[in-house]
Amino acid sequence: MGRGGCVIAYILLTALAFFSLAPCLWEVSTSLKSLQEVMRVPQTLFPGDITTENYTEIFQRRPFDRYILNSFVVAAASTSIALIAGAFAAYSVSRMRSKWRAWLMLLFLLPGILPAVLFLVPIYRFFSSIRLTNSLFGLILVHAAFHISIVFWIMENFFERFPRDLVDAARLDGFSHMGAFFRVVLPLAAPVAITAGLLAFIFSWNEFLFALTLVTDDSLRVATVGISMLSGASAYEIPWGQIAAAVVMTSLPVVLLVLAFQRKIVSGLTAGAVKE
Amino acid sequence: MIRSHTGSYPSDTAFHIAILIPAILLCAFTLIYPALLALHTSLAGPGGTVSLNYYSRVVTDKLFLASLTRTIIFAAIAVFLEFVLGFAMALLMVMPLRGRSFFRTSLLVPWVLPPAVIGLAWRWIFYEDYGIVNDLILRMGIAESPIPFLRQPHWAFATVVFTDMWKTAPFVAIILLAGLSVIPQELYEAAAIDGAGRVRRFSLITLPMLTPYILTALLFRSVHTLGIFDLVWVLTGGGPSSSTEMLSLYITKQTFRFLNVGYGAALSVTMFVITIAVAVIFSFLSRRRF
Amino acid sequence: MLNFGKLLAFFLSAVLLFNDLGCGKQKEEGVTISFLDTEDKNGAWAEVIATFEAMNPGSKVRLIEGPASTDTRESQYATSLLARDSTYDLIYLDVVWVPKFSANGWLVPLDEYFPPALQEEFLPGDIQASTYAGHIWRIPIRSNGGMLYYRKDLLESANLEPPRTFEELVDISQKLQNPPDVWGFVFQGKQYEGLTCVFLEILRGFGGDVLSPDGRCVFDSPESVATLTWMRDAIFQERIVPEAVRTYEENESLVSFLSGKSIFMRNWPYAWKVCNEEGSEIGGKVGIIPMPHVPDQSSSSTSGGWGFGVSQFSRHKDEALKFAFHAARPESLKVFARKQGGAPSRKSLYKDSELVALFPHYPELYEVLIHAQPRPVHPRYAEMSDVLQRHVSAVLTDTETPEGAVREAAGEINEILARSS
Numbered sequence: 001m002g003r004g005g006c007v008i009a010y011i012l013l014t015a016l017a018f019f020s021l022a023p024c025l026w027e028v029s030t031s032l033k034s035l036q037e038v039m040r041v042p043q044t045l046f047p048g049d050i051t052t053e054n055y056t057e058i059f060q061r062r063p064f065d066r067y068i069l070n071s072f073v074v075a076a077a078s079t080s081i082a083l084i085a086g087a088f089a090a091y092s093v094s095r096m097r098s099k100w101r102a103w104l105m106l107l108f109l110l111p112g113i114l115p116a117v118l119f120l121v122p123i124y125r126f127f128s129s130i131r132l133t134n135s136l137f138g139l140i141l142v143h144a145a146f147h148i149s150i151v152f153w154i155m156e157n158f159f160e161r162f163p164r165d166l167v168d169a170a171r172l173d174g175f176s177h178m179g180a181f182f183r184v185v186l187p188l189a190a191p192v193a194i195t196a197g198l199l200a201f202i203f204s205w206n207e208f209l210f211a212l213t214l215v216t217d218d219s220l221r222v223a224t225v226g227i228s229m230l231s232g233a234s235a236y237e238i239p240w241g242q243i244a245a246a247v248v249m250t251s252l253p254v255v256l257l258v259l260a261f262q263r264k265i266v267s268g269l270t271a272g273a274v275k276e
Numbered sequence: 277m278i279r280s281h282t283g284s285y286p287s288d289t290a291f292h293i294a295i296l297i298p299a300i301l302l303c304a305f306t307l308i309y310p311a312l313l314a315l316h317t318s319l320a321g322p323g324g325t326v327s328l329n330y331y332s333r334v335v336t337d338k339l340f341l342a343s344l345t346r347t348i349i350f351a352a353i354a355v356f357l358e359f360v361l362g363f364a365m366a367l368l369m370v371m372p373l374r375g376r377s378f379f380r381t382s383l384l385v386p387w388v389l390p391p392a393v394i395g396l397a398w399r400w401i402f403y404e405d406y407g408i409v410n411d412l413i414l415r416m417g418i419a420e421s422p423i424p425f426l427r428q429p430h431w432a433f434a435t436v437v438f439t440d441m442w443k444t445a446p447f448v449a450i451i452l453l454a455g456l457s458v459i460p461q462e463l464y465e466a467a468a469i470d471g472a473g474r475v476r477r478f479s480l481i482t483l484p485m486l487t488p489y490i491l492t493a494l495l496f497r498s499v500h501t502l503g504i505f506d507l508v509w510v511l512t513g514g515g516p517s518s519s520t521e522m523l524s525l526y527i528t529k530q531t532f533r534f535l536n537v538g539y540g541a542a543l544s545v546t547m548f549v550i551t552i553a554v555a556v557i558f559s560f561l562s563r564r565r566f
Numbered sequence: 567m568l569n570f571g572k573l574l575a576f577f578l579s580a581v582l583l584f585n586d587l588g589c590g591k592q593k594e595e596g597v598t599i600s601f602l603d604t605e606d607k608n609g610a611w612a613e614v615i616a617t618f619e620a621m622n623p624g625s626k627v628r629l630i631e632g633p634a635s636t637d638t639r640e641s642q643y644a645t646s647l648l649a650r651d652s653t654y655d656l657i658y659l660d661v662v663w664v665p666k667f668s669a670n671g672w673l674v675p676l677d678e679y680f681p682p683a684l685q686e687e688f689l690p691g692d693i694q695a696s697t698y699a700g701h702i703w704r705i706p707i708r709s710n711g712g713m714l715y716y717r718k719d720l721l722e723s724a725n726l727e728p729p730r731t732f733e734e735l736v737d738i739s740q741k742l743q744n745p746p747d748v749w750g751f752v753f754q755g756k757q758y759e760g761l762t763c764v765f766l767e768i769l770r771g772f773g774g775d776v777l778s779p780d781g782r783c784v785f786d787s788p789e790s791v792a793t794l795t796w797m798r799d800a801i802f803q804e805r806i807v808p809e810a811v812r813t814y815e816e817n818e819s820l821v822s823f824l825s826g827k828s829i830f831m832r833n834w835p836y837a838w839k840v841c842n843e844e845g846s847e848i849g850g851k852v853g854i855i856p857m858p859h860v861p862d863q864s865s866s867s868t869s870g871g872w873g874f875g876v877s878q879f880s881r882h883k884d885e886a887l888k889f890a891f892h893a894a895r896p897e898s899l900k901v902f903a904r905k906q907g908g909a910p911s912r913k914s915l916y917k918d919s920e921l922v923a924l925f926p927h928y929p930e931l932y933e934v935l936i937h938a939q940p941r942p943v944h945p946r947y948a949e950m951s952d953v954l955q956r957h958v959s960a961v962l963t964d965t966e967t968p969e970g971a972v973r974e975a976a977g978e979i980n981e982i983l984a985r986s987s
Contacts (some may be wrong), residue, residue, distance in 0.1 A: 006373065017382035020446070023383065026408060027397045043411045054367035062631070079303070081351050092292040108299065111307055113496065113555060116505020118548050119307060121531050122314035122538045128649030145306035148299050177291035206390035206507040209524075213532075216646035216653045218600075218630045224392045228510060231605075231633040238634075239605075240400050247393050254388045262381045265388070270454030271445070274538035427813050513635065516813070517757035517959060532641045534949050535648070535670065 023081055024251065031055070031244035038241045054245035058230070064246060066219060068224035071250075074136055074211075074222055075204035078143035079197050085144070086151025091185065092161035093152075105156075112149025116209055124248050133214050137224075142210050147200035154196040154268050158189055174220060195268035198261055223250045296460040311548075318542035330542035340543065342518070343526040344550075349521060350437065351501040353476050357441045359490075362448025369449065394556035395510030398439045402426055429519030436520050440507060444500075448493045455489030456482070459490055488562060495558040498550055523547055589797045591842030596624035597882045601656035601874075602639055605631045610905035614898045618889055627889055636660055636759070647672040647877065655880035659704050661695035661871050661940060662759075662947050668703045669945035674876040675701040679887060690936030691869040692911050694924055698943060703875050705890045706911035708902060711938035712767050713931075714824060715831040715841070718853040730797055730865075732771065732858045735830065739806035740830050752819040753832035761813055762951045763868040764832055765958045766941060769793045770866030771859035776950065776979065777942040784899050785981055786976035792962045794968035802964060812962050824848060832857065834870065835935075838927055839907035854930050856937065869938035871911065876971030909935060946986050951977035 030038060031054050033047040050260050058064040086108075111119075123142060124133070132138035162185065170180040186193070208224045215221060221229075227246040231238055258265060334340055365383055369376065386394070401408050402425035425435045437519025460480065467477045503526040506515040508514065514521035514529070521529070527547065531540030567922045598717040606612055606629055615627045632639045637803075640663060644652045647667070667673050680702050685693045688706050696704035715734075716728055720742055729735040739750020741843075754760035769775065775791025808828075816833060820840060823831040826847055830835070838919055841852045856865035874890035876883050892898060903921055909931060916932040925931075927973065940952055957975040960966035966974070 005373075007373050009368055009373060013373070014488045016365060017367070017379055020383050020386050023394065023397050023401060023442075024389070026401060030400065039406055041406045041411060042415055043406065043408050085298035085302055086325070088295035092296045095288070095292055107303060111303070112423070114548070114551055115500055115505075115524070117503045117505050118544055119311065120524075120550065121537070121544045122310035123306060123529065124531075124649070125317070125541070125647075126310035126313055131650075133649040134646070134651045134653060141302070141306050148303060152299070155481055164318075177288070180543065181295075195280045202388055206388075206392075208390065208392035208509075213528075215643055216642065216649075216651055218628075218653075224458050225505075227393055227396065229632055231635070238403075240403070243300065243396050243400065247397050251389050252391045254390070255385060258381060258384055258388050259479065262384060265384065266380065266453070268451050269450050402825065495947065513638070517760070517954075528641075532644050532648070534946070535666065537648070550843065 003118070003241050007227065024255070027244045027247045027251075031130075031239060031248050033237075033241055034240055054241040055249075057239075058246050058249070062226065062230070063219065064223070064226060064249065067221050067223040068249065070136060070220060071205055071224070072253075073220040074143060075201045076138050077136075077140045077149055078204050079200040081144035082147030082200050083141065083193060083197055083224060086148045086196070087155050087186070087189065089148065090152045090155035091159050094156050099142065099180050108152040109149055111146050112153065116146060116207075120209055120213060123210070134217050136215070136220055139211060139214050142214065143204045143207060147203060150199050150203065150268075151196040152192075154192055155189065158192040159185075162188070191264075195261075195264045197258060199268050200263060201263075202257060205254055303395055308494065315545055317538050318545050319540060320445075330539055331546070333539065334542055334546050339518075340526060340546075343521055343523050346520075347502055347504075347522045350504075350520075351435070351498055354437050354440045354444075354501050355438065355494065357496045358445045359494065360446050361445040362439060362493070363452055365445060365449035366452035366456055369453055383446050383449060385446075386443050387450075389443075391443060392504035392510050395439065395507045398442075399426065399511055402435055427487075427516060429517050430518050432516055436508055438510055439511060440501065440504065443507065444497060448497060451489050451493040451496075452486060455486045459485045491558055491562040495555060496561075498554055498558070502551055502554065537548040569748075579651045595785075597885045598624060598626040598628055599655045599880075599882060600628045601654055601658050601887050602632045602642060603658045603872075604634050604639070608689055608905040613901050613905070614893055617898070618892045621892075622885075625885055625889075630654075642841065643667075643964070646878065650879050652876055652877070652879045652881050655882055655886040657875040657877055658707075659873055659875045661692070661704075661710075661869055661873075662908065662951075664696055664703050664875070665943050665947060666945045667700070668698050669876065672878050672886075673703045674878055674883060676703060676705065676876070676887075677701055679891075680705060687913060688911050689913055689938070691867075691875065691935060691940065692871055694833040695871070695940035695943070696873060704873040705875075705894045706871060706873040707899065708894055708899040708906070709909040709911045709935055709938075710834050710872075711867035711909075711935045712763055712832055712834060712857060712870075713854050713867060713934040714857050715833055715837060716853050716855065717829050717848065719851040720829055721853075726777040728747045728853060729830075729858055731857075731880050732753055732768075732863055735858045736800065736804050736806055739829060740804065740829040743806060745805060746808070748829045749808045749822070750804075751800065752807065752811055752814060752822045752828040752831075754816055754819055755807075755811035755959075755962055756813050757955045758815065759951060759955070761958055762941065762954045763870065765954060766791070766868045766939075767832070767857045767866045767883070770798060770939065771863055772796070773860065773863040776954070777944065781944065781983070783976055783979045785979055786972055790972045794958065795969055797958070798961050798964065798968060801962060812959070825946050835909040835931055836907050838925070854927055854934065856934050865937060866936050869935075869940050870972045871909075873911065888957050892915050944983075944986075946972055946982050949982050953982070 027048055032050045032052070033044075034049060034051050034053065037044060037048055085140065089104075089108060093101060093108070096104070125136050127133045132141070166184055167180050170184040171177075175183060206224065208228075211222045211225045212228070215225070223246075227250055230243050230246055285367050319326050319328070321329055367384065369380055373379075402410075404410060404422050404424055404427060409426075410423070413419050413423060423431060435477050463481050464477055469480060471478060503524055504522055505528075508520050508525060510523055513519045514525040527540055529541045530536045530543060584599065590972055598823050600904065603611065609929075611629045619625060624910075632642060635685065640660065643654060643657055643663075647670070657663075657673065659667065668675075678881065685697055685702065689709050691711065692706035693702070696702055696706060721728060724742060726741070729738050735751060742748075743750040753764045755764075765923045766776070769790060772789045772793045774785075774787050774793060776783065776785050787913075792960050801809060801811070808822075814822075816837075819828075819831050819833060820837050822828045823833075824836075824841065824846060839851070840846070842849045857867060859865050874893060876886050876890065880886050896912055896915060899912055899915055900918070900921060902908055903915065904924065910916075911923075916928045922928050941947060944950065953975050957966060957971040961968055962972045
């Protein structure tokens with residue numbers, strides 16, 4: 001590639017990076033502005049007087065700390081459940097060579113491919129008939145079931161290439177099945193499991209549809225839903241500054257995860273695509 | 277039935293079945309059973325009989341058909357644009373440039389942000405009265421009066437397409453990037469020696485090698501775009517004048533606003549079938565070629 | 567290297583820790599009543615709740631501040647009630663939800679606690695809209711009804727009387743307007759619930775209606791066609807209504823009126839306070855009258871408004887009812903009127919000296935609200951309104967003829983009626 005090509009590539013990449021990040025930066029700027037400045041035309045690029053009033057508002061007037069805590073609980077719990085169940089299932093299917101294999105693959109992969117909204121009405125109806133609505137536990141179960149796909153996808157791919165001899169050797173050394181799985185297989189699978197867990201955690205943190213529908217109690221709401229409740233007294237007095245503050249608070253965890261684990265996330269997403 | 281691959285330990289089979297149970301139970305309880313229940317509800321006729329009443333209503337429901345058409349048009353445009361932008365991103369990101377990691381991370385950001393949350397950010401950016409886009413447009417004299425981004429049906433549709441493109445092009449880029457990075461460099465060098473130009477090398481090597489990745493990306497994006505909810509719900513709520521009322525919003529409206537729960541179940545099943553059909557078409561395409 | 571077990575242990579302990587810290591259900595002594603409304607921006611709810619809690623030690627009332635969109639709040643209530651959750655003890659009901667919510671068995675009938683003698687004290691439109699299938703389900707708090715705002719100053723200087731008929735409305739508009747700077751008449755023309763409200767007022771002013779008192783569809787009538795023809799012609803023939811009205815909700819119409827760009831505006835009571843606020847260009851120059859009608863018919867106002875119903879799934883129905891009645895006391899209603907600017911639901915308050923001093927238009931407002939009529943009282947009203955919105959909107963964009971729209975809409979409404987029987 002020539003020098004000119006390089007320069008053009010840099011220009012384009014910088015433009016794309018700006019395009020990707022600009023909305024986030026604009027939200028950060030808005031969140032630090034006073035109510036008057038937010039509504040000032042022409043808009044100021046940077047806040048004139050930096051104020052944290054929007055942040056204090058969302059934590060004082062609204063239980064936003066509770067929302068974030070709930071998000072964290074749901075994401076962490078559903079990720080843990082999905083990791084255990086998904087890793088088991090992936091290992092099992094990867095060792096299987098029968099006609100059931102294809103069906104099981106389909107069962108575990110399909111929920112990740114299909115849009116979640118297809119299951120909304122069915123799950124809502126079923127859960128409300130057995131009183132599992134309006135509880136974080138119900139939401140955790142739903143998230144976990146959907147995460148199984150991503151965990152299964154990534155880990156099955158890994159286990160397929162996992163050397164069987166290692167397991168056999170461990171068995172000869174006197175390990176039980178479970179022992180061999182936990183002491184030999186899983187430690188080696190840890191990096192892949194972390195990748196899967198990261199993705200599951202992000203999906204759960206971001207999930208909105210089920211969180212909106214299955215949970216109605218304000219003290220059980222998660223952040224993505226709590227933020228959509230912030231819309232002012234009428235449609236014409238939208239508290240944009242507070243919304244921006246909430247957007248920043250809700251986005252921060254996932255942005256930090258991307259900053260820390262960009263490589264892992266990319267590799268996790270491409271695991272399936274690389275497969276063929 | 278299930279033969280263990282190692283063969284030497286008969287109880288392996290039992291172990292392998294046992295560890296399948298948690299995942300199967302979880303899926304059965306939260307996904308399969310409710311889905312079957314919904315299928316049952318959607319087939320319920322008067323007095324406990326089986327009937328296709330709800331389905332005959334589905335196929336004659338003008339609003340459903342309008343929403344389906346709208347969703348398909350939306351998916352076609354949005355996926356096309358995402359694909360073009362995502363492809364461009366991937367081609368740029370695969371270049372061995374310094375600072376590559378920074379660019380990869382930046383471009384990835386839109387995709388990991390919560391759609392329901394980032395929808396609010398865009399609503400603010402496109403806000404008619406003092407949103408930044410209209411502010412700039414007016415200041416630069418591009419238009420005389422603010423553009424009704426979310427108030428006028430066509431604009432609202434375009435705004436949703438744009439936002440969805442912004443959000444999901446990185447996903448396409450990542451998948452294609454994976455494909456691009458496994459193409460052996462020698463192929464290009466050999467082709468270059470044979471005198472193939474940039475365009476020929478792209479169409480002879482890059483595209484064919486990339487096809488499975490392209491299909492994977494298109495499959496995921498098409499199916500998910502057909503089911504889009506969060507972003508639209510937050511940006512427009514389906515309005516104005518139903519101009520952005522996608523299938524998922526129509527189903528939730530029938531279920532939770534009109535309280536036609538049985539009909540909502542029938543609509544969900546119908547959408548399920550349509551989605552599966554799209555998925556099957558893509559997997560058929562990818563199988564035929566490889 | 568981080569191992570799998572440690573990772574899990576981390577997640578699980580995090581869950582347990584946070585569950586302990588903040589997410590277990592609070593165990594408080596006493597009873598807490600919850601309901602959902604928009605943000606309590608001007609502190610009216612806070613004041614009413616504070617007086618209730620002072621009078622009833624041990625009881626707490628929690629307002630959950632929800633989204634501004636009425637449809638979204640309705641869905642939130644419905645989602646919770648459909649699952650039989652006890653999240654909300656009280657339902658702050660828009661009038662049009664009453665049939666749907668009560669037909670689904672979500673509300674407690676209040677006949678016993680809210681006898682006719684007590685109902686007498688409230689505006690009849692609000693009571694009518696709170697009644698369904700022979701029972702009363704709702705205690706009205708905030709009344710609402712559509713009316714015509716007009717520029718008193720402009721009409722007076724031209725020596726014209728405010729219009730009583732549609733014809734007069736067109737005449738005066740054409741005399742005084744100067745499009746595109748000043749238009750004759752603006753209303754809520756966007757495809758949404760507000761359009762149904764306006765449309766019903768005009769339709770009833772023409773002598774038509776959607777449902778008969780016994781619940782049959784009577785929409786396929788010459789009156790309906792005349793109504794739609796008048797609305798279309800007002801835009802395309804007489805040109806007294808700007809085409810942009812098709813994107814207007816309440817606020818857009820109000821902005822047009824406030825900035826002197828229109829002479830007549832159909833709107834709700836809240837607009838009066840805004841028109842006469844400090845800094846308003848048209849302060850003191852605004853009059854209100856009932857909506858116009860055709861010569862041999864009478865004015866109609868679509869009733870709106872909010873009030874409390876008690877959830878069937880509440881665990882504290884008695885306390886909930888107590889608070890609902892507390893919020894409907896004259897003292898509380900005055901707080902709402904002063905702070906929110908809405909119209910109170912009790913008749914006596916329109917003669918209250920304190921309020922009339924603040925809001926001199928109360929006598930005229932009373933004349934409008936006393937004649938307010940509910941929207942079609944039916945559990946499937948939301949679907950019917952959806953039908954009306956689509957077809958009226960199609961006529962306003964000239965993509966459907968009035969005759970065609972009436973035929974189609976009547977057909978669809980009949981289908982809805984057939985499905986629900």
